[in-house]
Amino acid sequence: MDEKLGKFIDEFGALVQLAQAGSHRQQKGLQLLPALTAHLRTAADGLAVVEEMIPPHRFVDADIVMADLAAQDPAGRLVGIGGGGQRHHQSFSDMVQQSQHFPQFPLAQPDYTNLAVGPDAQRQAVALGLWLFTFGGSPLAVLQRNAEPRSGRQTASLEVMAGSPDAATKFLAEFRVRMENNSVLKGQIISLVMSEYGPSTAGVTFHHRPSLPASDVILPDGLLQKVADHTVGIATHRASLRKHGQHLKRGILLYGRPGTGKTHTVRHLLSQSEGSTAILLSGGSLARIAEAARMARALQPSIVVLEDCDLIAEDRSFGHGPQPLLFEVLDAMDGLDPDADVAFVLTTNRPDMLERALAQRPGRVDLAVEIPLPAHAERVRLLELYGRLVAFTPEALAAAAEQTAGTTASFARELVRRAVVAAALADEPVSDSHLAAAVEDLMADAETLTRSLLGSGSEPAAGPGFPGHGFPGPGVPPGFPGSL
Numbered sequence: 001m002d003e004k005l006g007k008f009i010d011e012f013g014a015l016v017q018l019a020q021a022g023s024h025r026q027q028k029g030l031q032l033l034p035a036l037t038a039h040l041r042t043a044a045d046g047l048a049v050v051e052e053m054i055p056p057h058r059f060v061d062a063d064i065v066m067a068d069l070a071a072q073d074p075a076g077r078l079v080g081i082g083g084g085g086q087r088h089h090q091s092f093s094d095m096v097q098q099s100q101h102f103p104q105f106p107l108a109q110p111d112y113t114n115l116a117v118g119p120d121a122q123r124q125a126v127a128l129g130l131w132l133f134t135f136g137g138s139p140l141a142v143l144q145r146n147a148e149p150r151s152g153r154q155t156a157s158l159e160v161m162a163g164s165p166d167a168a169t170k171f172l173a174e175f176r177v178r179m180e181n182n183s184v185l186k187g188q189i190i191s192l193v194m195s196e197y198g199p200s201t202a203g204v205t206f207h208h209r210p211s212l213p214a215s216d217v218i219l220p221d222g223l224l225q226k227v228a229d230h231t232v233g234i235a236t237h238r239a240s241l242r243k244h245g246q247h248l249k250r251g252i253l254l255y256g257r258p259g260t261g262k263t264h265t266v267r268h269l270l271s272q273s274e275g276s277t278a279i280l281l282s283g284g285s286l287a288r289i290a291e292a293a294r295m296a297r298a299l300q301p302s303i304v305v306l307e308d309c310d311l312i313a314e315d316r317s318f319g320h321g322p323q324p325l326l327f328e329v330l331d332a333m334d335g336l337d338p339d340a341d342v343a344f345v346l347t348t349n350r351p352d353m354l355e356r357a358l359a360q361r362p363g364r365v366d367l368a369v370e371i372p373l374p375a376h377a378e379r380v381r382l383l384e385l386y387g388r389l390v391a392f393t394p395e396a397l398a399a400a401a402e403q404t405a406g407t408t409a410s411f412a413r414e415l416v417r418r419a420v421v422a423a424a425l426a427d428e429p430v431s432d433s434h435l436a437a438a439v440e441d442l443m444a445d446a447e448t449l450t451r452s453l454l455g456s457g458s459e460p461a462a463g464p465g466f467p468g469h470g471f472p473g474p475g476v477p478p479g480f481p482g483s484l
Helices: 003-028 032-040 056-071 092-098 165-181 223-231 233-243 262-271 283-298 325-334 355-360 376-386 394-403 409-425 432-442 445-453
Strands: 049-054 077-081 111-118 121-135 138-145 156-162 189-192 204-207 250-255 277-281 302-306 342-348 367-370
Touching (some): 032 092, 032 121, 032 156, 049 056, 049 092, 049 165, 056 156, 092 156, 111 204, 121 165, 138 165, 156 165, 189 283, 223 233, 223 250, 223 262, 223 367, 262 302, 277 283, 283 302, 283 325, 283 342, 325 355, 376 394, 376 409, 394 432, 409 432, 432 445
Parallel strands (some): 189 277, 250 342, 250 367, 277 302, 302 342
Antiparallel strands (some): 049 156, 077 121, 111 121, 121 138, 138 156
16 A cells, blocks of 8 residues: 555544544533423423514614523523534524434533624623523523524524413513613614615614704704704603693704704704604615604604705605605604604705605694804804804904805804914914905805805705795695694
């Protein structure tokens, strides 16, 4: 025999012996099926499994509830299931049935995943683990697993095995009650995000609640208070409204040119809504409006913010039918109970794009407020606000405001920034001359595009019923809410 071939055969034989020894050691460990049978006190391979589906954004809530329920049993324990990648592709019942013929699922350590429970807080949640405990006097086995889109699992789940169907039913009833009444999302500001695997697998992002006093929102006198009263103030009188049979659900539309302060106004509303849940949707995430409405109902008092709704007024790309996504937004608003303490805040740069949809579904929006271009006095206040750390004289600010008629709040902020940058480049203290030069530069004909990008420039064409962006105009169809 060739020496090299003989050496290969010897080494291969040794490798086979090692593999067999490892397999033998694995099979000698505590296996899934006998462990279940011992805990449930009956043959586990003859028991049914009840599955409870959990949306990905509620998985951390499910993890908290499961840990609390299992902790009621001092003898309860959490174990993992080994067996390689196949455990992610098989249901609990499949694993149990296959364990009858080959012991391939030994008990192991649980798998964990890090999940956010706030802007700066995380929780190590059980991504794949088996809870063995007693509930209401009956032994239960609950397999908890996170969504695994790469393995074809679009949602998270609990798979419950019990000695009797009643035990599983009672446990899941308690689980659902706790899920309905407790959530780490309640009182938080979150945005719904999209996933590469589709909306059903997407989660949430937590945000810090902004701190923006009314003094930092420069609008015509009384306008900000009007918006705040309708959005946040009504919630403080919910008991009186409910007592007199009046609805709490409300919708407000903020419209106006880009850069006038719609987003700034929303940030102020969020800063004033401590304790309320805020759900932010924009762009592609507007496709999750139905889910956001359900969350808002469960987590009320709530505010749902839908930014730039005009971008979806004619867009069917995210919808599931022949109508634009905007109609799905309005249908979701209408689907809530009248006494739901939920405020919908819509923002748009083009109210004419929304007129027909709002007219066909009256009552969804009961207040529309134009955030106008700042007048001279407001432009002075904006320059004072953004230049509060700069020693501009009142005369310089008034002159700059006079020369920048028709510009936006974003323009005023950029004006001050350019003055500071110019002074820094010249290695000089910031002065009135730098502000004057910035005004001259930005108002020059060559900067028309820059002004447009800052929200200033010629007025876009107004749609029917919106002359000069007055909302509504004389062309509003009958039945349109009077307060619009």
